[in-house]
Amino acid sequence: MSEEKLRFQAEVGKVLDIVVNSLYSNKEIFLRELISNASDACDKLRYLSLTNPGLLPGGSGFGIEISVDKKKRSVTVADNGIGMSHDELIENLGTIARSGTTQFLESLTGDEKEDAALIGQFGVGFYASFAVAKKVDVVSRKAGEDQAWRWSSEGGGEFLIEEAGRDTPGTSVTVHLAKGESEFLEEERIRHIVKSYADHIAIPINFVTKDLESQINTGSALWTRPKGDITVEQYQEFYHHVGHVFDDPWLTLHTRAEGKIEYTALLFVPSSRPFDLMHPDRRHRVKLYVKRVYITDECEDLMPSYLRFVRGIVDSEDLPLNVSREMLQHNVLVTKIRGALVKKIFAELKKKAGKAPEEYAVFWDNFGAVLKEGLYEDHTAHEPILELARFRSTNGTELVSLADYVARMPEGQDEIYYISGDDPAALAASPQIEGFRSRGVEVLLLSDPIDEFWVPAVGKYDDKPLKSVTSGGIDLTKFEKADSEAASDADKADDAEMAKLVLNFKQTLGEDVKDVRVSDRLTDSAVCLVAADGDMDLHLERMLRQQGHMNVPSATRILELNPGHPLIRKLTGLVDQPADSEILDETARLLLDQAKILEGDGIPDPAAFSRRLNLVLERGLTG
Ligand code: ADP
Ligand code: MG
Secondary structure, eight states: OOOEEEEOOHHHHHHHHHHHHHTTTOTTHHHHHHHHHHHHHHHHHHHHHHHOGGGSOSTTOSOEEEEEETTTTEEEEEEOSOOOOHHHHHHHHHOOOOTTHHHHHHHOOSOHHHHHHHHHHHOOGGGGGGGTEEEEEEEEEOTTOSOEEEEEEOSSSEEEEEEEOOSSSEEEEEEEEOTTOGGGGOHHHHHHHHHHHHTTOSSOEEEEOSSOEEEOSOOSOGGGSOGGGOOHHHHHHHHHHHHTOOSOEEEEEEEEEOSSSOEEEEEEEESSOOTTTTOTTOOOEEEEEETTEEEESOOGGGSOGGGTTOEEEEEESSSOTTOOTGGGTTOHHHHHHHHHHHHHHHHHHHHHHHHOHHHHHHHHHHHHHHHTHHHHHOGGGHHHHHHHOOEEETTEEEEEOHHHHHHHOOTTOOSEEEEEOSOHHHHHTOGGGHHHHHTTOOOEEEOSTTHHHHHHHHOEETTEEEEETTBSOOOGGGSOOOHHHHHHGGGSOOHHHHHHHHHHHHHHHGGGOSEEEEOSSOSSOSEEEEBOTTSOOHHHHHHHHHTTOTTSOOOOOEEEEOTTSHHHHHHHTTTTOGGGHHHHHHHHHHHHHHHHHHTTOOOSOHHHHHHHHHHHHHHHHHO
């Protein structure tokens, strides 16, 4: 068979360009990436050989060999792992299948520095070789197959595939160094790079020359070593390898359980948010090992989905080595390990929240919305997550916990008030919270979509019901207003006048409102909408409709009038004037539309709205 010339998928071309540009001061990374892939390949073959021992490499077992050819100016990283078939070479090295790639590419700014930071989160992988190479050759033979293939590319838009010879299964990646990259031909330089980036790799990495072979790395799995022997850098490097990411871990949790169930876990919480965190297919990234043998990274039950940002490994002593991936579903041992790990993670997060609130705020901004899914999905997690949850509130710019909130509640308050919407800034300016502010009653500002779901599922905290300020039936008169606010109460329209105005509004608005009421929750705005008790919250209704749930019934709302607002006071004076009845009606309709706009809702009849607005403006201007 002759050679095939193929084109990279368009995304690869882009990623390649970015990688090469962003690695210029960090080129040695390529070696780490090649070693990381070689180690993954050995792990995969070791797993396959559990059921097919014939696939095990002979000799001294799995290994990675690095060699240089000074004459040809090339570095080769060779492994005896699983190898790649003809089609896999094309698929794995010619396309990018990872979820989130498109999002990643869209988020790039074109600014080299910013993009370099982004690529750090994405992971560069195999393509890093092109940062130092003028050409890369990959010769690979898949375990269990006889034919080997060569993949080669100069990094432009194309790569070649042709038949090749290789005595044993595995992969050799040969990087033909570009001008100026001779440092990577020096043994000392290579040893140094391997030591600093790949010492945690559990497979022996040897430097091979014509007459000598010497091991560079320690060669034992990092998580099996005593904690005291592991440096922060080694943990970091392990995290980069296992997580396929570049950022630093925000939290490292290395724990060993002995007793009824025995396992070691080395888990990390990233310091930045992965691109695909909210992708529907996103699963956790915790790899399962059994007695140091890699089994799978698809053991779904190992972590709940609300901890899907966690990366790392779990190494079990109790599961059988020949455990199949199917056997891992609903496995009692796995469930127990998960339970224990979730507890440990919660405990670590709680510690951080107490000790380093500012660092914790970073975590919360990244992953709080995901963690809160646990409040909806897993009732056994309510208590710890409610403790860990942080909120924006009307109290200031700092994040608050529910415990903070409760501690600050004024006398007589027995509910926890919140308002939900899309944008915290808009929420803080909502008319519905004016009366709470003026009375010093704190309101939580909930702006994650998941909030609409967990709040009804959880219902209360510390026996205090969570209550939306946009629902009717909140009596604010029991809280005292600040003095300055109380003074302005003197300017309120009197009750009898307001009663007449309310009646008038009801007649005008008819079916378009559920009720009209005098409000005690407004100070600055003239009107606002609230939901009747038992009706769906305003924001939830809008959100469901935006998500395409067209059959969500649109509940009519209660319109509340602010008796202290000059406009409302003025209107009370018009009620008994037959000559003014038209302008009063039109104003009532305008105010209802205004309340809808404040909610972020559309107005049903924009043409009528404009006509009314003009009418009222005209009246105002002409006398
Ligand atoms: P990642 O390692 O994050 O998946 P890479 O760009 O490093 O991304 O590698 C892409 C894919 O190519 C790997 O997922 C793997 O399937 C394949 N691959 C790369 N190097 C090897 C190797 N030495 N042996 C077998 N497969 C490999
Ligand atoms: Mg890789």
